Amino acid sequence: MTEKHVETYETPMEIAWQFDYEMDIEKLRNLYSKSKRLQWDGERDLDWSIEVDPSKPIIDDDRFGLSEIPFVKRLSQSQQETFRAHVGAQRLSQFLHGEQGALMTAATLTHAVPDYEGKLYAATQTMDEARHVEVFERYVRKLALVYPMSPFLRELIDVTLKSGHWVKVAIGMNMIVEGLALGAFHNMRRATSCDLLRSLIEGVLRDESRHVAFGNVYVGKTISDMHPDDREDVADFAFDALMMMARATGRREGERPAPDPTFLAVLENSEIDPKDFVAGMREAREQGIEFDQPPGTIHAFKDLMMPALVRVGAITDRTREKFEAEGIRIFEDASVLEAMEDDDTGTLDFDEALANAS
Numbered sequence: 001m002t003e004k005h006v007e008t009y010e011t012p013m014e015i016a017w018q019f020d021y022e023m024d025i026e027k028l029r030n031l032y033s034k035s036k037r038l039q040w041d042g043e044r045d046l047d048w049s050i051e052v053d054p055s056k057p058i059i060d061d062d063r064f065g066l067s068e069i070p071f072v073k074r075l076s077q078s079q080q081e082t083f084r085a086h087v088g089a090q091r092l093s094q095f096l097h098g099e100q101g102a103l104m105t106a107a108t109l110t111h112a113v114p115d116y117e118g119k120l121y122a123a124t125q126t127m128d129e130a131r132h133v134e135v136f137e138r139y140v141r142k143l144a145l146v147y148p149m150s151p152f153l154r155e156l157i158d159v160t161l162k163s164g165h166w167v168k169v170a171i172g173m174n175m176i177v178e179g180l181a182l183g184a185f186h187n188m189r190r191a192t193s194c195d196l197l198r199s200l201i202e203g204v205l206r207d208e209s210r211h212v213a214f215g216n217v218y219v220g221k222t223i224s225d226m227h228p229d230d231r232e233d234v235a236d237f238a239f240d241a242l243m244m245m246a247r248a249t250g251r252r253e254g255e256r257p258a259p260d261p262t263f264l265a266v267l268e269n270s271e272i273d274p275k276d277f278v279a280g281m282r283e284a285r286e287q288g289i290e291f292d293q294p295p296g297t298i299h300a301f302k303d304l305m306m307p308a309l310v311r312v313g314a315i316t317d318r319t320r321e322k323f324e325a326e327g328i329r330i331f332e333d334a335s336v337l338e339a340m341e342d343d344d345t346g347t348l349d350f351d352e353a354l355a356n357a358s
């Protein structure tokens, strides 16, 4: 028997029994009903007979942000394809590992939320995330290439799971990690040339709209009912988690993203010297080339995470100053986020929502 790769740790999570069995948070009850109604089955509803050629990229050339970089254009056609195929596999692998994290945080919410309808809702999210792990695992297997989990994503999810309070778990997962994921899913849905992957992601996005809405209807109310000291404690958690994200993505002015070892592995597998790549990126910046953002691209940090945190009151006057001191701008426009929450089809076109956003 082969040995399974398992990593464990203990968390200080609170468990809450609830004996009132009363459905008095109407919005949450509606979300729960909707979740039951809209369950889909990836095994039955997706066409797995669609062939995926692991040697071919799943990202369209003209939707691949890095294609515009002169350094990438100078690579041979076959090397460009290899690079795109590996970038695709690296991203899909992060989706898979992130979904496993979401499965565990959703289960944690089921244990810990104090309200009956909150528990029922969180159980549906747990099932949603299980189905997401299932379909991404099956798809990644077709690519025949699994990258390890990015240490940045792993750290953020571990900090969330270890935070000890369900409000922090919901902030870390339903707002920050899922904000990142929603942006990435939406962008991949637009960028991929694979029909199977597109319909898989549309199914996932349909579910994710509820996960984002949960953060808003439930966490917002809880934070506003909190003692001010507890609210500041939650705000500090949100600040720390966002700073982790900011460091990983290079959000601070004049700062470059920290090198992600899984991306370095992509370069290695594509036979691109990391030094040449860094020089190529510098050259593109000096030429003023905007990369990584074809029209309609969602910016997770600005369009999803920040507005979600502001909306529920997880950014207070005190932490606002802390963000400013770190050179991080606060974005409050929730129009993209709200468009996402209202979308039960997973096929929303965000150009309009983005046009309305400042």
Ligand SMILES: [Fe+2]
Pocket: 099, 102, 128, 129, 132, 204, 208
């Ligand atoms: Fe998910």
Ligand SMILES: [Fe+2]
Pocket: 102, 129, 178, 207, 208, 211
């Ligand atoms: Fe989710």
